[in-house]
Amino acid sequence: MERDPRVCVIGEDVGHYGGSYKVTKDLAGKYGDLRVLDTPIAENSFTGMAIGAAMTGLRPIVEGMNMGFLLLAFNQISNNCGMLHYTSGGQFKIPVVIRGPGGVGRQLGAEHSQRLESYFQSIPGIQMVACSTPYNAKGLMKAAIRSDNPVILFEHVLLYNLKERIPDEEYVLNLEEAEMVRPGEHVTILTYSRMRYHVMQAAKTLVNKGYDPEVIDIRSLKPFDLYTIGNSVKKTHRVLIVEECMRTGGIGASLTAAITENFHDYLDAQIVCLSSQDVPTPYAGTLEEWTVVQPTQIVTAVQQLCR
Amino acid sequence: MEMFYGAMQYREPGVLLWRGFTLQEFANQCFGNKFDNGKGRQMPIHYGSTKHNYFTVASTVGTQIPHAVGAAYALKMEERDACTVTYFGDGGTSTYREPGVLLWRGFTLQEFANQCFGNKFDNGKGRQMPIHYGSTKHNYFTVASTVGTQIPHAVGAAYALKMEERDACTVTYFGDGGTSTGDFHAALNFAAVMEVPVIFICRNNGWAISTPSADQFRSDGIVVRGQAYGVRSIRVDGNDALAMYNAVNEARTMAIGEQKPILIEALTYRAGHHSTSDDSTKYRPGDEIEWWRMAQDPVTRFRKWIEMKGWWSAEAESEFRSSVRKQVLNAIQVAEKVEKPPIKELFTDVYDFPPPNLCEQEASLREAIRRHPQDYPPDFLM
Numbered sequence: 001m002e003r004d005p006r007v008c009v010i011g012e013d014v015g016h017y018g019g020s021y022k023v024t025k026d027l028a029g030k031y032g033d034l035r036v037l038d039t040p041i042a043e044n045s046f047t048g049m050a051i052g053a054a055m056t057g058l059r060p061i062v063e064g065m066n067m068g069f070l071l072l073a074f075n076q077i078s079n080n081c082g083m084l085h086y087t088s089g090g091q092f093k094i095p096v097v098i099r100g101p102g103g104v105g106r107q108l109g110a111e112h113s114q115r116l117e118s119y120f121q122s123i124p125g126i127q128m129v130a131c132s133t134p135y136n137a138k139g140l141m142k143a144a145i146r147s148d149n150p151v152i153l154f155e156h157v158l159l160y161n162l163k164e165r166i167p168d169e170e171y172v173l174n175l176e177e178a179e180m181v182r183p184g185e186h187v188t189i190l191t192y193s194r195m196r197y198h199v200m201q202a203a204k205t206l207v208n209k210g211y212d213p214e215v216i217d218i219r220s221l222k223p224f225d226l227y228t229i230g231n232s233v234k235k236t237h238r239v240l241i242v243e244e245c246m247r248t249g250g251i252g253a254s255l256t257a258a259i260t261e262n263f264h265d266y267l268d269a270q271i272v273c274l275s276s277q278d279v280p281t282p283y284a285g286t287l288e289e290w291t292v293v294q295p296t297q298i299v300t301a302v303q304q305l306c307r
Numbered sequence: 308m309e310m311f312y313g314a315m316q317y318r319e320p321g322v323l324l325w326r327g328f329t330l331q332e333f334a335n336q337c338f339g340n341k342f343d344n345g346k347g348r349q350m351p352i353h354y355g356s357t358k359h360n361y362f363t364v365a366s367t368v369g370t371q372i373p374h375a376v377g378a379a380y381a382l383k384m385e386e387r388d389a390c391t392v393t394y395f396g397d398g399g400t401s402t403y404r405e406p407g408v409l410l411w412r413g414f415t416l417q418e419f420a421n422q423c424f425g426n427k428f429d430n431g432k433g434r435q436m437p438i439h440y441g442s443t444k445h446n447y448f449t450v451a452s453t454v455g456t457q458i459p460h461a462v463g464a465a466y467a468l469k470m471e472e473r474d475a476c477t478v479t480y481f482g483d484g485g486t487s488t489g490d491f492h493a494a495l496n497f498a499a500v501m502e503v504p505v506i507f508i509c510r511n512n513g514w515a516i517s518t519p520s521a522d523q524f525r526s527d528g529i530v531v532r533g534q535a536y537g538v539r540s541i542r543v544d545g546n547d548a549l550a551m552y553n554a555v556n557e558a559r560t561m562a563i564g565e566q567k568p569i570l571i572e573a574l575t576y577r578a579g580h581h582s583t584s585d586d587s588t589k590y591r592p593g594d595e596i597e598w599w600r601m602a603q604d605p606v607t608r609f610r611k612w613i614e615m616k617g618w619w620s621a622e623a624e625s626e627f628r629s630s631v632r633k634q635v636l637n638a639i640q641v642a643e644k645v646e647k648p649p650i651k652e653l654f655t656d657v658y659d660f661p662p663p664n665l666c667e668q669e670a671s672l673r674e675a676i677r678r679h680p681q682d683y684p685p686d687f688l689m
Contacts, residue, residue, distance in 0.1 A: 008470065034470055040500060042493030045459040049497060052463030052477075055448055056398060058470065060463075079453045080460070088441045088449035089432035090656040125657050148659045176662075223662050 001031055004059065007145060008035045010050050011063030011100075020065045021101050021160050047073035047098070051080050055092040059145060067102030067154065068114035081150045082125030097144045098152045103194055103244055104292050105157035110280035113288075117154055117221050118250045128222040129175050130154040130193045134164040136219065139173030147175060154221070156194045178225035184214035187302055188232040190255060191242040192218045195293060199242050202298035211302060221251055229255075230263055237268040238305050242293055247275040272301050397559070398446045398464045400457035401480040403438040404510065408480070412445040416634050420642035432656070433648040455481060455488030458507070462494045462568075465503035469566060476504035476562040478555075484515025486529050492536070498568035499537040506558050507533065507570040510545065512577035517590040533570030545573030546605040549612070576603065650676075650689055 001007045009024055015038040018025035028036040039046040043064065050060040064070040070077065077098065085093050104113045117128055127149050131137035137155070144151040181196065182203060191199045196217045203213050214232055218225065233239055239259060243252040252273040259271055274293045282288055320333065335342040337351040399408055406419065418430070422440050425433030431441060431449060441449025448460060461479035468475050485491055486509060498505050509529045513520050526532060533540030539561070543554045551573060558569040576599040580587045587596070613619040650673065654665045661669070676683050 034466075037466075037501070040493065040496050042489065042496070045462075045490050045493030045497060048456055048459030048490060048494070049463035049466065052400065052448070052457075052460030052465075053467040054463070055460065056464040056467035056477075058463075058467045075453060076456060076459075080451055080456050084449060084451065085658075086656045087431060087435040087439070087451070088443070089430045089434060091430060091441060091443035092448060093659070127658070223664055226663070 001027065001035065004145075006057060007059045007061065008037065008053075009061045009063060010037045010039060010046055010053075012039055012041060012046075012065050014038060014063050019063060021155075021157070023099075023155075023160075024063065043069050043072040044074075044076050047076040048080065050096050050098075051076060051084070051094055054094045054096045054150075055084070059095050059097075061097040061099060061145065064098065064100030064102075066108075066112050066114075066157075067100045067116045068111055070098065070100065070116060071114070071119070073098075074119070077120065077126070077150075077152075078123045082123040085149075086125055093148050094150050095148045096150045097141070098150070099141075099144075099155060101155050101157040101160070103154075103156040103158070104276070104281055104288065107283055107285055107288060108157070108281075109283050113281035115245045115250065115276075116152075118245045120152060121222050121251060121254060125150065126222065127151045127175060127220075128154065129220055130156075131219070132156070132159065132193050132196045132217055134162055135166045136173060136179060136217075138166060139171050140175065140219070142170070142172045143175045146172065151175065154193060158194055176220045176223060176225055178228040179217040179219050180214075180228070181217050182213065182215040184212040184236070186212045186236060186306055187214065187238040187240055188229070188236045189213050189215045189240045189242060189298070189302070190218050190229060191215070192221065192251070193244065195242045195244055198293060198295050199298055202295040202302070205295065205299050206302055209299075209303075211306060213302060218255070224255060224258055226258060226262055229259065233259060233263045234266045237266055239267065239271045240298070240301055240305055241271065241273040241275075242298055243273070243275050244292060245275055246278045247273070248278050250275055269305055272305055274298065274301055397475045398448070398461070398468070398477040399479070400448045400461040400464065400477065401450060402454075402457065402482065402485070403440075403450050404482070405480045406438065406440060409440055409442065409445060409447050412442075412447065414440065414442055414445055414447075416638040417641060418442075420635075420638035421645065423639075424642040424645070425647060426642055426645035427648045428642075428645055429648070432652045434652075434656075455485040455490040457481070458485070458488075458490050458494040459497065461505050461507075462498045462501070462503060465498065465505035465568075466501060469501075469503050474563060476506060476559060478506045478508060480508045480510060482515060483509065483511040483513065483520050483523055483529065484518065485509075486532060487523055492532075495533060495536040495538055495568070495570070502566050503568060504562040504566050505568045506555065506562055507538070507568065508555070509570065509572045510575060511572055512545075512575045514577045514581070514587070514591070516581045516585065517587070519591075528574075529572040530570065533572075538568045538570050540570035540572065542572045542574060545575035546603045546608060548605055548609040575605070578604070 009027060011019070013020060014024045015028040015033055015036050024036060047062055047070070050062045053060050064073070081094055081096060102114060102116055117130065120126065120128060127147070129140050129144065129151065131140045131153065140153060144153050181200065189199050199215055203215055206213050214236055216228060216232055218229070241252040241255055243250055245251050247253070252275050256271045256273055274297055276291045276293065279291060281291055332344070336344070401408060410419075419440065421428040422431055423437040425431075427433070431439070435441070435449060436452070439450040439452065441447055448457065451457065458479050458481055461477045464477040468477065481491065495507065511520065511529055515523055528542060530540045530542040541554055544550050554571055558571060561567065562569050578596055578600045610619060610624065651669065653672075654661050654669045657665060673689070676689070
């Protein structure tokens with residue numbers, strides 16, 4: 001926001017309240033009420049407003065208080081945000097960033113536990129990235145703001161408390177690149193967002209049991225970084241996908257198809273995809289926990305895959 | 308993107324000079340020589356230059372002005388004394404019933420025809436259906452088919468203008484049906500709360516396809532809705548071009564001066580069918596249509612007024628009609644013959660640059676066409 005006066009933030013309670021997860025804390029005090037704009041409750045309309053502002057030269061960042069609320073903005077995101085650059089013949093560009101907390105939290109109830117990446121992944125014209133660490137959150141956010149394409153940046157409700165040493169100076173990550181978290185030889189584990197931590201926990205156990213998993217945080221959900229992923233598959237010949245999306249129509253489903261299409265000859269086993277079940281996320285703690293892929297399941301899956 | 312819209316009279320050569328019209332070009336026009344871009348057809352100092360977004364000055368007042376065009380004209384008039392401030396024209400977001408606005412802003416008949424035929428000269432590159440025009444040059448956002456979505460876009464654009472402190476406002480058009488959408492309500496509410504310079508123009512023509520306004524809402528029209536949201540609103544006879552002009556002119560001054568939204572409800576009647584796929588006699592009486600057509604047609608009313616003033620005549624009318632008809636038919640004939648955009652335009656502009664998967668898909672399509680040319684149109688531009 002300091003670098004470019006055209007960058008502004010639009011959403012509910014993003015101003016002096018600082019946002020539902022305090023992502024925009026202190027920005028209103030620094031940049032004013034107009035640049036950090038509190039809106040009435042109408043997601044479709046403030047997303048539409050951001051689209052209109054973007055076509056007029058601003059670079060808005062739209063915050064969904066919870067990503068799930070952006071289901072109300074689906075019309076604007078699909079029919080307008082993704083589409084207008086194309087249908088206008090390239091005349092109008094829409095450099096918006098749409099971001100917010102999503103994923104399964106701690107007993108937030110089904111409506112507040114949505115994984116919107118499943119629903120949005122089909123929309124032509126948008127890009128999707130998921131951050132997972134303080135380091136990549138900063139770099140991906142900057143990249144998203146600077147991109148002339150509309151970008152949806154998925155944050156996770158349970159990752160806001162992570163602490164990490166990150167460089168003070170500017171750095172911008174590549175929106176389309178996956179992140180090599182742990183190089184290995186035996187199996188390629190593809191994951192993103194919070195599941196990265198469950199995978200790394202499982203990886204500790206796996207290493208103790210003598211396995212050498214390669215862990216890749218795919219980060220770019222649309223498009224997939226098939227270059228990094230492909231090189232890994234060519235090396236290990238075994239793929240495990242660990243995601244929080246539901247089994248049907250999730251990121252894992254698309255990734256499975258993409259890998260099969262492109263790297264079928266390199267696979268020694270069927271791709272395994274661990275996802276949440278096709279159920280709304282229940283409120284009760286134990287029930288909720290069973291809908292999210294746990295480290296023990298990941299360990300078992302790798303053991304079976306590497307038999 | 309500095310734009311200047313609106314018909315000029317002959318006293319603004321300074322604007323044209325400022326925009327880069329050379330002294331030689333001025334002189335050429337006065338002498339009507341072969342280098343005059345008006346081709347010697349207009350009297351001295353009646354300059355015009357499409358390159359400079361400056362409509363050729365006409366001696367006569369009056370053209371066919373449906374109320375939407377009258378509104379656009381009013382919006383542009385006040386730009387006149389703005390030589391030193393930004394010429395940024397007011398942005399427009401609309402439905403497909405406002406080609407008049409675009410025509411007024413300088414979109415040519417040929418450009419309209421090109422869009423309808425989706426040929427390679429269409430600035431939308433053949434991607435949007437007919438009459439879903441758009442032109443960045445004319446500050447006119449490309450029309451989307453979705454109902455009411457353009458209303459919050461206009462509010463957002465006005466927000467951008469307010470942030471950048473520009474001497475301009477946005478205008479958005481929608482029908483009586485569009486006011487039922489969620490976007491309409493939220494957009495009005497937002498505009499009021501955020502105090503942005505936007506003019507909401509509702510064409511209340513009584514029909515949303517086959518749904519009469521009695522089945523669309525039970526409020527006293529749209530004007531009360533604006534009031535309910537804290538937006539100053541006015542109801543105008545939409546078939547009276549002068550009334551519309553005055554209302555919009557005033558609205559623009561208020562919107563920019565006070566940085567507040569205004570709503571104008573233009574009462575009119577949809578004398579035509581909803582579209583070429585509709586036969587409205589199926590759901591409304593023919594004599595109702597006839598009555599509005601005969602008694603209230605805005606074009607006829609305006610014509611009678613300018614004829615009364617001595618600025619127009621029956622001869623001028625029939626000459627003008629036949630000339631425009633020829634131009635339109637010509638534009639259509641020309642557009643029809645132009646090729647469609649080449650295959651690469653199927654894949655560009657989805658993003659700023661085509662990503663690998665789209666490049667692959669394009670290669671795959673080209674391969675399919677190469678192998679089975681008989682299954683694809685013969686004049687397909689590769």
